[in-house]
Amino acid sequence: MLLDIYDPKAPPTPIGIDLGTTNSIVAYVSDGRPRALTTCDGDALLPSVVHYAAEGGVVVGRAAQARATREPERTLASVKRFMGRGADDAETSRLGSYRFAEPTNDAERKVVRFDTGGRVVTPVEVAAEILKSLHQSALDQLRKVGGVVITVPAYFDDAQRQATRDAGRLAGLEVLRLLNEPTAAALAYGLEKRQNGSFAVYDLGGGTFDVTVLALEDGIFQVRSTGGDSALGGDDMDRALAERLLASMGANDDASRTREVVSLALAEARRAKHALTDAEAVELELPARGGGDVHVRIERAEFERAIEPLLERTGRACRRALRDAGLEARELDGVILVGGATRVPRVRAYVEALFGRAPLGDVDPELVVAYGAALQADLLARASDEVLLLDVLPLSLGIETMGGGVDKILPRNTTIPAGAKATFTTYADNQTGFEIHVVQGERELAGDCRSLARFSLKGVPALPAGMARLEVEFHVDENGLLAVTARELSTGTTQRVEVTPSYGLSDEAVERMLIDALDHGEEDFEKRRLADARVESERVVLATEKALAADADLLEPEERQSIEAALAALREALAGTNASAIQARVDALDTATHAWAGRRMNRAVQAAIEGRALTDVERRVERAQGVEAHLAAHAGRGH
Amino acid sequence: MAAGTPSPCADGPHFRREGSAPLTDAYDTLGFAPVFDLDGPTLERRHRELSRALHPDRYAGRPASERQRALGRAIEVNEAFRKLRDPVGRAEVLLARLGRHVTETSAAPASPALLMEVMEQREALGEARQQRDLARVRALMRGVQVREQRVVAEMTKAFVQRPPDMARIEALLGELRYHRRFIEEAAGVEDDLDASPA
Numbered sequence: 001m002l003l004d005i006y007d008p009k010a011p012p013t014p015i016g017i018d019l020g021t022t023n024s025i026v027a028y029v030s031d032g033r034p035r036a037l038t039t040c041d042g043d044a045l046l047p048s049v050v051h052y053a054a055e056g057g058v059v060v061g062r063a064a065q066a067r068a069t070r071e072p073e074r075t076l077a078s079v080k081r082f083m084g085r086g087a088d089d090a091e092t093s094r095l096g097s098y099r100f101a102e103p104t105n106d107a108e109r110k111v112v113r114f115d116t117g118g119r120v121v122t123p124v125e126v127a128a129e130i131l132k133s134l135h136q137s138a139l140d141q142l143r144k145v146g147g148v149v150i151t152v153p154a155y156f157d158d159a160q161r162q163a164t165r166d167a168g169r170l171a172g173l174e175v176l177r178l179l180n181e182p183t184a185a186a187l188a189y190g191l192e193k194r195q196n197g198s199f200a201v202y203d204l205g206g207g208t209f210d211v212t213v214l215a216l217e218d219g220i221f222q223v224r225s226t227g228g229d230s231a232l233g234g235d236d237m238d239r240a241l242a243e244r245l246l247a248s249m250g251a252n253d254d255a256s257r258t259r260e261v262v263s264l265a266l267a268e269a270r271r272a273k274h275a276l277t278d279a280e281a282v283e284l285e286l287p288a289r290g291g292g293d294v295h296v297r298i299e300r301a302e303f304e305r306a307i308e309p310l311l312e313r314t315g316r317a318c319r320r321a322l323r324d325a326g327l328e329a330r331e332l333d334g335v336i337l338v339g340g341a342t343r344v345p346r347v348r349a350y351v352e353a354l355f356g357r358a359p360l361g362d363v364d365p366e367l368v369v370a371y372g373a374a375l376q377a378d379l380l381a382r383a384s385d386e387v388l389l390l391d392v393l394p395l396s397l398g399i400e401t402m403g404g405g406v407d408k409i410l411p412r413n414t415t416i417p418a419g420a421k422a423t424f425t426t427y428a429d430n431q432t433g434f435e436i437h438v439v440q441g442e443r444e445l446a447g448d449c450r451s452l453a454r455f456s457l458k459g460v461p462a463l464p465a466g467m468a469r470l471e472v473e474f475h476v477d478e479n480g481l482l483a484v485t486a487r488e489l490s491t492g493t494t495q496r497v498e499v500t501p502s503y504g505l506s507d508e509a510v511e512r513m514l515i516d517a518l519d520h521g522e523e524d525f526e527k528r529r530l531a532d533a534r535v536e537s538e539r540v541v542l543a544t545e546k547a548l549a550a551d552a553d554l555l556e557p558e559e560r561q562s563i564e565a566a567l568a569a570l571r572e573a574l575a576g577t578n579a580s581a582i583q584a585r586v587d588a589l590d591t592a593t594h595a596w597a598g599r600r601m602n603r604a605v606q607a608a609i610e611g612r613a614l615t616d617v618e619r620r621v622e623r624a625q626g627v628e629a630h631l632a633a634h635a636g637r638g639h
Numbered sequence: 640m641a642a643g644t645p646s647p648c649a650d651g652p653h654f655r656r657e658g659s660a661p662l663t664d665a666y667d668t669l670g671f672a673p674v675f676d677l678d679g680p681t682l683e684r685r686h687r688e689l690s691r692a693l694h695p696d697r698y699a700g701r702p703a704s705e706r707q708r709a710l711g712r713a714i715e716v717n718e719a720f721r722k723l724r725d726p727v728g729r730a731e732v733l734l735a736r737l738g739r740h741v742t743e744t745s746a747a748p749a750s751p752a753l754l755m756e757v758m759e760q761r762e763a764l765g766e767a768r769q770q771r772d773l774a775r776v777r778a779l780m781r782g783v784q785v786r787e788q789r790v791v792a793e794m795t796k797a798f799v800q801r802p803p804d805m806a807r808i809e810a811l812l813g814e815l816r817y818h819r820r821f822i823e824e825a826a827g828v829e830d831d832l833d834a835s836p837a
Contacts, residue, residue: 176699220687316833323826380699388697390690414721415686417695419714444827477710478695539700590702597705601712604692609670611688 012146016373022206025370034371084159127167147176182212184372197333205339225324234341241269250289400437400446665719675798
């Protein structure tokens with residue numbers, strides 16, 4: 001093994017994390033290439049399993065998995081399925097060895113709460129344990145770790161994204177970005193192969209299915225459409241097979257399906273599934289009800305029949321995604337496979353038949369998402385302009401209207417970041433309030449969509465019907481996270497309500513939970529705050545210097561002076577240990593550069609608009625010359 | 640339910656927008672001359688170039704207010720792109736530039752002939768849904784898509800005419816909306832039938 005020389009002055013390494021339903025992976029970029037880090041299990045894959053030990057303490061990964069059969073109620077697997085879900089969601093009643101804590105109030109009903117034998121935990125807390133373990137592995141190997149990109153299924157709604165970001169914050173990570181898994185996969189493929197064209201990403205993971213159609217052009221990945229099912233994956237294959245095993249074991253009723261028995265059946269089903277990737281049949285010895293063993297033989301054909309309905313569901317989502325993208329299957333230039341479940345031969349055959357071409361699979365389908373996340377983290381940390389990802393909103397956002405309908409404010413597949421305004425008026429004379437219900441989904445009735453937030457705007461002046469005007473603004477950031485603002489316009493007095501969805505954690509709540517989790521509480525937290533402020537402000541200094549080098553001509557002399565002064569003040573504060581002082585100087589620099597930043601942005605926009613004419617000409621020439629000439633002209637650009 | 644944006648009632652190419660009007664003018668934002676016949680690939684390329692200049696990822700590590708401002712402009716660009724990509728959106732923006740704010744609720748009533756035709760199509764769709772006839776649903780959808788393209792072609796001509804025939808354009812826009820809604824509905828039926836095979 002090579003001796004790793006540690007350079008204390010080296011910048012922290014950004015990392016990418018694939019927080020999976022079944023397995024999680026952490027990767028980083030070295031010499032321009034993504035690499036997976038070894039997790040605490042000595043392998044790239046960390047089973048996404050968390051065990052809350054009776055003697056206290058938390059175990060993650062294979063060690064936790066090993067305890068699942070003995071102490072299933074203390075062991076949580078596939079927790080990703082519950083991210084951002086309410087306690088009364090249909091999901092909670094599915095086959096699985098979970099024990100839920102009875103909610104005692106409305107706030108508790110909004111999130112799933114697991115009872116792990118004395119300790120009640122939420123999916124966000126469980127996911128944070130997995131993230132902490134991965135972060136620790138990264139720290140052990142890289143010494144200094146920077147920001148993190150965490151991947152989420154493209155189909156995740158706002159609640160699920162908020163929950164994932166909260167888990168990252170709770171684990172004490174600087175979350176640079178939530179990235180859609182298929183986009184990450186395409187990034188891993190596209191960067192290595194430098195292709196232009198349209199692609200479909202078929203991602204059948206442990207617990208979620210995603211299909212994404214995207215276009216790659218001139219270093220920009222653009223998601224055309226996305227679809228899928230956030231409750232469909234390889235686990236469902238295990239469940240389908242486990243049902244069959246449970247029947248063979250004579251466990252046909254709820255009484256005989258104890259948590260231990262179900263756990264065992266699921267583990268055996270998973271083993272059988274893996275074996276059937278290569279073998280035509282698998283033989284199992286299982287404990288039968290009332291003692292003794294039962295011999296079960298499962299042929300591949302039987303397994304394939306059992307999973308056929310699951311594959312059909314993926315096929316429908318694919319057809320819809322193609323329709324939304326305005327493409328026929330034959331117009332695609334490639335299909336990328338992602339997720340461990342795509343190793344199943346029947347899945348590959350199904351995808352090939354569906355799209356009429358053999359799918360690409362030369363990057364490990366289990367690592368490809370983490371690779372993409374690491375590449376994106378690296379690009380963000382370097383503020384690189386080589387590649388850009390343009391993502392879309394996976395599900396429509398809207399407001400419930402009279403009669404329970406939905407007024408869509410932002411339709412699905414809108415490029416993010418996105419914003420839209422809609423104006424509403426009162427129905428009744430002297431109506432003094434608006435009840436606003438924000439929903440996400442494609443169904444016609446608000447009741448069938450995902451409820452994101454409810455709030456009321458009060459103090460509307462008493463006016464005849466239709467006179468009071470309410471303006472609602474939706475704002476979706478680059479992570480796909482929603483903020484809603486409402487204003488009452490009729491009288492010129494503006495009321496503003498910022499809506500944070502009810503399942504999200506406030507900054508204070510995260511801070512409190514972090515302090516509680518640290519050994520030395522406040523003291524450790526202050527240290528962390530200082531470290532974070534330093535990383536942040538060093539980046540601001542770098543960015544400002546870069547801008548000075550490029551766009552100094554847009555500065556007035558006195559402006560330049562005040563910026564230089566603010567920079568010097570910040571550098572001075574960076575030498576000290578006062579986090580608040582550093583933050584104050586960052587803010588001062590921000591103020592000093594404000595007007596200039598606007599001028600630089602205008603210049604960039606102008607260049608984008610005018611620069612087009614030039615590339616247009618080039619492009620026409622290229623077309624005339626043909627594809628070979630185009631490729632030859634670009635051959636020098638790759639690595 | 641969405642009320643129309645307040646009309647400034649000023650005729651001619653120049654008009655003032657009030658506070659709640661939809662963000663900025665989509666053509667101005669993307670730097671295009673206000674023409675209806677906008678080439679799709681050109682529009683997409685401009686959107687990509689502007690995204691390259693304004694996407695929040697380009698502002699990682701910049702001071703907070705700069706990031707905020709870039710985010711705001713990226714949102715405007717994306718909103719303008721969404722509008723101009725769609726012929727209905729383009730027609731609305733152009734009419735707004737001419738001082739005509741036409742929303743679905745304020746649009747002039749459709750001609751009896753069009754209404755009759757739409758009713759017949761919807762009946763046919765209802766029947767196909769009942770009989771779970773996926774092929775028929777798709778055929779109906781394709782038929783209306785062809786109609787939609789024809790209306791867009793006529794609209795292109797109407798916008799080039801000088802002076803533009805506003806009544807004609809508004810009638811075509813109304814027709815386009817009917818077709819659009821039908822296609823959306825048919826797509827929904829297609830999904831439903833596809834999701835639960837008989």
